[in-house]
Amino acid sequence: MKNRKITLKKRPVGMPLLSDFNIEEELMPVSGEGEVLLKSAYVSVDPYLRGKMNGTHPPIFELNEPVSSKIIAEVVESNNDNFKKGAYVSGYLNWKDYQVSDGKALQKIDSNTAPLSAYLGVLGITGLSAYIALMDIGKPGKGETLVVSGAAGAVGSIAGQIGKIIGCKVVGIVGTDEKIDLIKTKFGYDEAINYKTTPDLKAAIAQLCSEGVDIYFDNVGGSISDGVIANMNNYGRIPVCGTISNYNDIKAQTGPSLLPIVVYKFLTIQGFLIGDHAVRFPGVIAQLSAWLKEGKITYSETILEGFDKLPEAFIGLFEGRNEGKMIVKID
Ligand SMILES: NC(=O)c1ccc[n+]([C@@H]2O[C@H](COP(=O)([O-])OP(=O)(O)OC[C@H]3O[C@@H](n4cnc5c(N)ncnc54)[C@H](OP(=O)(O)O)[C@@H]3O)[C@@H](O)[C@H]2O)c1
Structure with a gap:
């Protein structure tokens, strides 16, 4: 089985184009000692990624390397005691179907509080x-x-x-x-x-x-x-x-x-x-979760389905195609 990844082929000039991205295949990654194998489930596309493509938002993406953003992923194999197989995590990860991680920069997701995709938007x-x-x-x-x-x-x-x-x-x-x-x-x-x-x-x-x-x-x-x-x-x-x-x-x-x-x-x-405010995230997420539960706030999502839709969803942000959070659900 091959693994898909989306890389930055060209630095966009003006409006980003589908041809600025490449979909490539690579060998499936294998998790080593202390690592987890992750399968991407929901990927966030965000306006700030544009600045990482042309140098105004460091660190910038390298050409021919995968684009990365916040991703909710399933742990499909675990050699790390902190993460159980079948659990969901979030982290800044590469636009790939599968990837390995040592778990250090991953956050666990409580899928009982809200749907997984909410952790990329209202609770993200x-x-x-x-x-x-x-x-x-x-x-x-x-x-x-x-x-x-x-x-x-x-x-x-x-x-x-x-x-x-x-x-x-x-x-x-x-x-x-x-x-x-x-x-x-x-x-x-x-x-x-x-x-x-x-x-x-x-x-x-x-x-x-x-x-x-x-x-x-x-x-x-x-x-x-x-x-x-x-x-x-x-x-x-x-x-x-x-x-x-x-x-x-x-x-x-x-x-x-x-x-x-x-x-x-x-x-x-x-x-x-x-x-700049990471220390406050748990408290603010608790407040937003409480408001959600009480029905005081609600949210919208525009979800495109399919790994290959990532560049299109990103470009869609600049065309106003989204209502609420723009997300790609990986098949
Ligand atoms: N500072 C931070 O830490 C931080 C964190 C998150 C987001 N942001 C920033 O917050 C803003 C919103 O981000 P978001 O993730 O919530 O995106 P978003 O609002 O969900 O999506 C982008 C929206 O911007 C509007 N837009 C696109 N091009 C425009 C233009 N030329 N003039 C006016 N409006 C335009 C479109 O809506 P319309 O159809 O209404 O035009 C589009 O749907 C962005 O500027 C983003 O960079 C900053």
Whole structure:
């Protein structure tokens, strides 16, 4: 039996293409002493992988080597007392059907708490990012107005719901009318804007946020953020979780054009990287799990099936093909 792997064939220029990736075969790996043999079950595709393909998010992927991301895998053979055969684990692993690990960087998954795939989304990096960036940097208060860009995505859909739990008025920015319905009906957003069909985003935000914007949870950057930030209240807070709108830019953006507003409105803009907060993961996952159980939050997933769908799912993030967390289920 052969093992499949997906490698980076070319560094993408602009929008990533299927031809930037290669599907290859190799010999099946064999687990040695102290090792486990893992079979990939669910693979996370994430916008930050784009920066690992072209050098803006170190350490970068090597050409002709497997791409890697967060994966939920089944232990199919174990020579390691810490992991039982049949258990599920998560870790930053290679885009391969099977691989061996010494177990040191693997986390055990409790599949009784939530479905396995949830550990890549609401109970994984994106849920954690939504909670920590919103609570620590956004510091939401009851009655404040929170605007979330990328509001139907994995991070944004959770950030908006947490804002509602705190008692904020929550306004989401998305790229389709279907996503407007989704975030208002399923995720409890008060108002929503389709940025692709709204010619003047600054005016639209001003109209929907009549008392101004206190917190802007930014997932996208670029001109969408210009439109929101122009409406910030004094002492507003802006957790910058990501700027997906410029991940495929060939020419670096110049600026920053926003600094005058930051000054005269006393704004706090703070960057955020989830890797900086690992010590808090167990506590935040416990909180998110409790909210899930109580029905206070919910989540969506877009799951493509088949190992060969990995590049397509990744590219789909930049085309807005996902509602909630984009995941590939391995056959
Ligand atoms: N700092 C951290 O530690 C951390 C951790 C996780 C994620 N992030 C960042 O958080 C953001 C969201 O990540 P995610 O995993 O939750 O992805 P996601 O929102 O589930 O998926 C990406 C979404 O971005 C939107 N999008 C794509 N291209 C866009 C563009 N040019 N302009 C505006 N919107 C665009 C699309 O939705 P529409 O259809 O609505 O356009 C797409 O569905 C990303 O910027 C990511 O890099 C950061």
